[in-house]
Amino acid sequence: MIGIGLIGGSFAIDIKKHHSEAIIHGISRKEETLNKALALKLIDKKATLDDLVNADLVIVSIPVDATVKLLPIILDTISEKALVIDAGSTKEAICKAVEHHPKRRNFLACHPIAGTEKSGPKAAISGLYTGKTNIICEVEKTTFKLQEKALTLFTALGMRIRYMDAVSHDKHIAYVSHLSHISAFMLGKTVINKEKNERDIFDMAGSGFASTVRLAKSSPAMWTPIFKQNKENVIETLEEYINNLQHFKSLMEQDNFSEIFKEMESTNYIKEILNGIN
Ligand code: NAP
Numbered sequence: 469m470i471g472i473g474l475i476g477g478s479f480a481i482d483i484k485k486h487h488s489e490a491i492i493h494g495i496s497r498k499e500e501t502l503n504k505a506l507a508l509k510l511i512d513k514k515a516t517l518d519d520l521v522n523a524d525l526v527i528v529s530i531p532v533d534a535t536v537k538l539l540p541i542i543l544d545t546i547s548e549k550a551l552v553i554d555a556g557s558t559k560e561a562i563c564k565a566v567e568h569h570p571k572r573r574n575f576l577a578c579h580p581i582a583g584t585e586k587s588g589p590k591a592a593i594s595g596l597y598t599g600k601t602n603i604i605c606e607v608e609k610t611t612f613k614l615q616e617k618a619l620t621l622f623t624a625l626g627m628r629i630r631y632m633d634a635v636s637h638d639k640h641i642a643y644v645s646h647l648s649h650i651s652a653f654m655l656g657k658t659v660i661n662k663e664k665n666e667r668d669i670f671d672m673a674g675s676g677f678a679s680t681v682r683l684a685k686s687s688p689a690m691w692t693p694i695f696k697q698n699k700e701n702v703i704e705t706l707e708e709y710i711n712n713l714q715h716f717k718s719l720m721e722q723d724n725f726s727e728i729f730k731e732m733e734s735t736n737y738i739k740e741i742l743n744g745i746n
Contacts, residue, residue, distance in 0.1 A: 471530035472505040477592025528554040533693035543571040558697040559634035577605040585685040598626035642701035656684035
């Protein structure tokens, strides 16, 4: 397990549940993080990159810029039979980083659409992946045997699988995930800047504000590299979002409340789209 935060740690908990015989070795940048993961029993042993040669399965769940740098080194080090899975929230740069690697067929590019706004080993929870979608990109570039091995694991964890090319993944995920995070961060900023007294925010914030701004608690260390890698798609979504905000503002300025009603009514359709997700 390379990276034992929310995503890696949650994989570790559920892998242990289904495979009590598995010995999970943890690799991380900071000794302190490994100690926490050990204390929480997310991992059985601390390890280093040199130990990768002995691994059957390597799960990489570190920030996406670190994944791009480390993935070729991981593939250099593993045995011929090992499977390497990543969990990065972007896919194009990660797939490109290893496209010509001699062990490309040992790698499966994944993005589990599961998470919370929390981070680090303490954030790891059991059942995070149950009923969630795992997007697999460029599946044809992974050996069939290793695809099967990965699918057996994902199915045991209760995940649904969707296949997609990496470019489409990054384009779609910019709308449904990356834009939502920017929107939450900037909503949080707008309110904090206006309401300097945090106590007032706390007293007046209803559950609507809390649920809308929840994602603004997410880790900047994880999100900055995601926005950097998906810059063009994210800028495109932001342009559309800002246009919508500006349109809403001009309707307000024009006292055009019948149009505002219609704007909200047509967006209520989101209930049907999201039905079954939340
Ligand atoms: P996290 O809880 O912050 O854990 C990140 C882990 O990566 C930590 O163990 C950290 O260890 C290590 N790390 C941080 N910077 C590193 C670097 N530069 N080099 C090597 N290791 C580093 O993050 P997470 O939520 O688990 O996210 C991990 C991956 O999953 C990311 O690629 C993210 O895009 C993806 N993902 C996240 C979510 C979500 O909702 N959170 C959902 C799907 C996919 P140290 O403390 O030792 O630095």
